[in-house]
Amino acid sequence: MNPPKLHTYNNMPLPTTIIPPSLCPAPIFPPNHPHFPPRNQFPPRPIFHRPRMATLSGFIAGSQLVGSSGSGGGGGDNEARTLIEYVGGGGVDVGDDLVLLIHHLQYACKKIAALVASPFNSTLGKHTGFAAGAGSSAGGSGRDAPKPLDIVSNEIILSSLRSSGKVAVMASEEDDTPTWIRDDGPFVVVTDPLDGSRNIDASIPTGTIFGIYRRLEELDHLRTEEKALLNSLQTGTRLVASGYVLYSSATIFCASFGSGTHAFTLDHSTGDFILTHPSLKIPSRGQIYSVNDARYFDWPDGLRLYIDTVRQGKGRYPKKYSARYICSLVADFHRTLLYGGVTMNPRDHLRLVYEANPLSFLVEQAGGKGSDGKNRILSIQPVKLHQRLPLFLGSCEDMEELESYGDVQQKVNAGYEV
């Protein structure tokens, strides 16, 4: 094993070592390394010079992942860039405040990645006293109820955002109300800390989804609860950045800062997220639809007709479509970004603030569309924190064809058991 390595930003060391999660009590993982740079004290930025092919990550990026043709290609650039280098000016310059926030967020996600892969998950509930369904009512009841891992993931993210010193308020799918963190935090973070957790016992992929807005300074005079809520209810068009982290055979941090969508793969040997999919472009048409097909008889006529048509190869694209449904939104969305097609949940199930807006921002930045079947998601004004709606995300041509069937939103929600 190589000794743990200290990564740097502007010549200041950053903590990136993954500490194995302990079980009891619920672990909080603040990036509290003694060398962590105090806020607002970055020296001037250096130009990043990366050693070419000097590390495993450089070798992999140069020889296989980056440089191939197609949406995952890097255009022949052999340089391996980490996420932090990328946002710190190597790819886009998002400003020191956001770099620091992203650093803390990626740190939290590495903790969650280690946690979901931990052999101790099955006993987490017993050791921590978390029972599925305990705590917040935000996650719903029954199969929607938060699981121990949801709650721990939520704590990990909240703790990291607090440590960043850059977040005014965090609104989480796991909490009934937003958490006000600090008055001078420049950003607002909305998050689903662990989407797809209902499948976690079967080791099916899960993911973290996040959106970042600026704090609305014009609301600073309001009461804390009021400004926390209103800051969290911003329309998706105001997103500064959004992303997801997929916990699967690879851990992938996919994000947009308003100039394209880019994916970074965790190199477990160094702890770095390495740029593997710069400027992702969703194909203008795919040949895959992704939906919970068991709901077929609860679908409206338009949606049934659309699916019946494309699966027979009788749509605008004369090939028979395939079905893929993992039942884990981040995983289904990630595949759709890479291969094209449409991923959908036509009933009022997914959340506008935590899921629909961040993913719509990403798909639009990759050249695709996000809609509720009728309206562009990013233009919908949220009126409730936990507002649910039908969600359709995908390739432009597939989305246009789907929407041409008009009647695609499922109104019947029979209270499914599984």
Ligand SMILES: O=P(O)(O)OC[C@H]1O[C@](O)(COP(=O)(O)O)[C@@H](O)[C@@H]1O
């Ligand atoms: O039961 P359905 O309608 O197929 O919904 C499955 C969807 O629900 C989710 O599990 C999210 O639900 P939660 O937000 O309640 O965790 C997604 O990951 C998945 O795409």
